[in-house]
Amino acid sequence: MHPALQGLLTIAIxxxxxxxxxxxxxxxxxxxxxxxxxxNAGRNITRANMVRPWLFLLPAIIAxxxxxxxxxxxxxxxxLTERVPVPGxxxxxxxxxxxxxxxxxxxxxxxxxxxxxxxNMLWLIVVPAxxxxxxxxxxxxxxxxxxxxxxxxxxFMPMAISFVGASVIWKLVYDARPEGQEQxxxxxxxxxxxxxxxxTWLTIPFWNSFFLMVVLIWIQTGFAMxxxxxxxxxxxxxTVEAAIVDGANPFQIFFKIKVxxxxxxxxxxxTTITLVVLKVFDIVFAMTNGQWExxxxxxxxFDKLFRANDWGxxxxxxxxxxxxxxxILVWNVRNARKEMR
Amino acid sequence: xxxxxxxxxIKRYGDVQVIHGVDLEIEDGEFCVFVGPSGxxxxxxxxxxxxxxxxxxxxxxxxxxxxxxxxxxxxxVAMVFQTYALYPHMTVEENMGFGLKMNGVPKAEIKQKVGExxxxxxxxxxxxxxxxxxxxxxxxxxxxxxxxxxxxxVFLFDEPLSNLDxxxxxxxxxxxxxxxxxxxxxxIYVTHDQVEAMTxxxxxxxxxxxxxxxxxxPMDLYRDPDNKFVAGFIGSPAMNFxxxxxxxxxxxxMPGLGDAVAPASVALPAAGSKVIVGLRPQHxxxxxxxxxxxxxxxxxxxxxxYVYANAANGDRLVVEAREDDPMPRGGKVGLSFDPAxxxxxxxxxxxxxx
Numbered sequence: 094m095h096p097a098l099q100g101l102l103t104i105a106i107x108x109x110x111x112x113x114x115x116x117x118x119x120x121x122x123x124x125x126x127x128x129x130x131x132x133n134a135g136r137n138i139t140r141a142n143m144v145r146p147w148l149f150l151l152p153a154i155i156a157x158x159x160x161x162x163x164x165x166x167x168x169x170x171x172x173l174t175e176r177v178p179v180p181g182x183x184x185x186x187x188x189x190x191x192x193x194x195x196x197x198x199x200x201x202x203x204x205x206x207x208x209x210x211x212x213n214m215l216w217l218i219v220v221p222a223x224x225x226x227x228x229x230x231x232x233x234x235x236x237x238x239x240x241x242x243x244x245x246x247x248x249f250m251p252m253a254i255s256f257v258g259a260s261v262i263w264k265l266v267y268d269a270r271p272e273g274q275e276q277x278x279x280x281x282x283x284x285x286x287x288x289x290x291x292x293t294w295l296t297i298p299f300w301n302s303f304f305l306m307v308v309l310i311w312i313q314t315g316f317a318m319x320x321x322x323x324x325x326x327x328x329x330x331x332t333v334e335a336a337i338v339d340g341a342n343p344f345q346i347f348f349k350i351k352v353x354x355x356x357x358x359x360x361x362x363x364t365t366i367t368l369v370v371l372k373v374f375d376i377v378f379a380m381t382n383g384q385w386e387x388x389x390x391x392x393x394x395f396d397k398l399f400r401a402n403d404w405g406x407x408x409x410x411x412x413x414x415x416x417x418x419x420x421i422l423v424w425n426v427r428n429a430r431k432e433m434r
Numbered sequence: 435x436x437x438x439x440x441x442x443x444i445k446r447y448g449d450v451q452v453i454h455g456v457d458l459e460i461e462d463g464e465f466c467v468f469v470g471p472s473g474x475x476x477x478x479x480x481x482x483x484x485x486x487x488x489x490x491x492x493x494x495x496x497x498x499x500x501x502x503x504x505x506x507x508x509x510x511v512a513m514v515f516q517t518y519a520l521y522p523h524m525t526v527e528e529n530m531g532f533g534l535k536m537n538g539v540p541k542a543e544i545k546q547k548v549g550e551x552x553x554x555x556x557x558x559x560x561x562x563x564x565x566x567x568x569x570x571x572x573x574x575x576x577x578x579x580x581x582x583x584x585x586x587x588v589f590l591f592d593e594p595l596s597n598l599d600x601x602x603x604x605x606x607x608x609x610x611x612x613x614x615x616x617x618x619x620x621x622i623y624v625t626h627d628q629v630e631a632m633t634x635x636x637x638x639x640x641x642x643x644x645x646x647x648x649x650x651x652p653m654d655l656y657r658d659p660d661n662k663f664v665a666g667f668i669g670s671p672a673m674n675f676x677x678x679x680x681x682x683x684x685x686x687x688m689p690g691l692g693d694a695v696a697p698a699s700v701a702l703p704a705a706g707s708k709v710i711v712g713l714r715p716q717h718x719x720x721x722x723x724x725x726x727x728x729x730x731x732x733x734x735x736x737x738x739x740y741v742y743a744n745a746a747n748g749d750r751l752v753v754e755a756r757e758d759d760p761m762p763r764g765g766k767v768g769l770s771f772d773p774a775x776x777x778x779x780x781x782x783x784x785x786x787x788x
Contacts, residue, residue: 331519334486339533339584340507353523414440 172408196405209393221366226316250317256375267294298386324358364425436497437462443492453644469631470641512581516593518573520565551579591623620740662784678711690749692726696773712777715754724768
């Protein structure tokens, strides 16, 4: 069968399966389990309505349990075990020995792990800060322009590009050719046009991390801008006018009237980007693969798990990422909920 | 403190002109109310005085100083908005002191001035609260406090009571009147509520479609309206209007008033032409013996009742009847009135015939 047709068929089956599930499960509940007739009609309706939410939640609970909760527990287990081939066994036959915290101890002793931790912290500070700041700036500046919506679309567009795609684009930006050849990377083209020497940007330790961060900032600014632009528009115009009459200048209006009023939105944007940053993998993987001191935790985990085949340390590093993400995630969800109230 | 003068002020949005050359003078310390139906340009005019809307043409001067193109903050005005426009992230104290802070006033002085304003407005107990924790009336008091603190030459109120419930509105109305007495500053107050206009104003400016219809003291407008619009707008319930036909000998026949013929001591148009006759509800008495009108409904408010009577020719009239007046219970009634209370308006221009 043609793959496209196959895809369409899958979608059709999936969607009708969903509809069918909700239709028939409710039908069974209302017709057979708690029918709304007979002597207990009133009680049955109440009971059916108590069961119904669970009916709707069930598929999500199963899917989340299977694909989220179970892997977390399994990863935790793997991080506390060591995988060794069974002596005399065939390929793919492994024994898992309980080793306690040994994987974590080993990992902590590795300089590459600490390099990843340090880089992750750098990413954590730089990317959300710059994305939010640029997003806020773009939101404020484009709001009053006649061509603001065009500008917004352009700034938002990178959001539609996959991380790997973005990495390829930026790899071309940073591309370096030997001196004398024509530079196809825009950065080197600029440098050489001013008479400088072409640089292999991605191999300059410490700074190369920042060149990678630029890619994520480029992507996330659009997200920050869209959310913050909506928040800025939600500010009552009168408070701004009152501030004008009160004698505040445009900067004071922005920083003392507007920004404080959208503070909680700024925090939600900030933490949402933080979550993306903590999981950053694709960009590093596609551009440097953690070489030249650009390693980050997610790429480190991938290295350990699927390159070194060290399931113990790989899982341990995955647990570290999860531990870092969880508090921010909880805070973010709580804040978002508060926002909705 | 000082007066305000508008000369031939015009406002255009692109090609659309919304204020058509307004001339107005407001004395120092006067309480001036802009009143009119929605869309009449009263808020726009106020915002032009505040400097929030640019003035397309003409001149605005405050205290003899031309402020037409001066920044809002430097005009010596303070504004109270319909939606209070409090800064939600600041406490009451910070809200009131913000304007002074922006103008570089020393902290001690801000504190003293905020203290003074909060005493006048009885906000002392709420200084550390955020606007969220205040009731509507308190919020509006804070907004007024924010205006007082800046010690402006002119206070601008943009429908400040519209967001309050009826009871609170009456309370705040009295409070604003008291405030005006206490600080004696020039105030401009925009409202569509003619009761607020009548009770608060030293001077009412009636606006319609970007033009001033009439300016005057409340009772002057009530007793001596220049045109049908002002006559109908000022006074509650609104004035009744019926058609009148001019007859030979300076009398007017009014089919809507039981075909009564009334003498008119004004310069009436030629016999046979039509005029509009106005008569206030409280100047009509119900005559239970008559049968010229059919009672539609009667609204009893206790002290007074409003009788809605339909004339044979379809004219509808409201009659204010007092408690002890004979009450018609549906059916036919007659109406009586004193011809001296009649107002005559030109049928074409709707101008008062004097």
